[in-house]
Amino acid sequence: MRLLLAEDDQSLQEVLVRGLHEAGYVVDGVEEGSLAIDYFKLYSYSVAILDWKLPDISGLEVLKWVRKMGIATPILVLTARDAPRDRVLALDEGADDYLIKPFHFEELLARLRALLRRPGGDRDPILKVGSLTYDPAMVAIEIHGKRIDLPPREFSILGCLIRNYPNVTRRRAIALAGWPEESDTLGSNTIDVHIARLRSKLVASDVKVETVRGVGYRLVRT
Structure with a gap:
């Protein structure tokens, strides 16, 4: 299963990429929102993880673009924002799940498995x-x-x-x-x-x- 990870914290990205590889995912890791959009144009993903705070285009703006383009890839948003209004905003913009930093890696894997169990969650669009x-x-x-x-x-x-x-x-x-x-x-x-x-x-x-x-x-x- 191919996964896109957009996370600008290099140390966290390295840890996540290593763990996701061990869990069986093929991971494309990027550090900027514009690169995430470029990769969505290039590849189909089973699931994606977007950090809300990216240095050029925010993860939320990437999310808006993805849904505007009709891409149905399940997306989990990572963020340190823990206010209920932020969770509501991300979900209303098209996020499928929302995970607050810091988090346990096992919980991230469980949430990804849950997203992939949804109907069509592991199938790239025709x-x-x-x-x-x-x-x-x-x-x-x-x-x-x-x-x-x-x-x-x-x-x-x-x-x-x-x-x-x-x-x-x-x-x-x-x-x-x-x-x-x-x-x-x-x-x-x-x-x-x-x-x-x-x-x-x-x-x-x-x-x-x-x-x-x-x-x-x-x-x-x-």
Whole structure:
């Protein structure tokens, strides 16, 4: 299960990441709200943990953006705020749970398990644009109801594009999606080659990958 953790306290983040790994989670840890949004654009998560107080965009603002985009990932908010009005505010903005610092790690794990037990709590959303259907849980796409197999990197690139539809996805984000371990040294031609291959797989659909010069790519209806 993949989990996003947004926590700006480095020492706490390191402890949480280590413990969550031991509990069986694949964890993406970030320290800024803007990075959390970028990762939500790139990946589907089984569950997310957002610290309320982040240095650029607050966890609450990230939460608002997530729900505005229709992302149903269960979200637990971490905070030192213990006033009832703060808990009410977070829950009203779309949080699924609220945990006050300091806390016992075992309680955090129990709350995550409870979120994942909810109907649909461990399933990534199926995304559709026109005749194209993208199912991250099944690692498959369909065009006009017919299954089309994609290599893993092209599947990851398409996921990045469709989650950000209809907006432009920057080349940097595509590099992170397809080559997370090599994104800093990846040649631009490598991305172009895989985009060309992806385009060839989508020719039977009413969706194409459009180049936005100097910026990146986006999906458009034809």
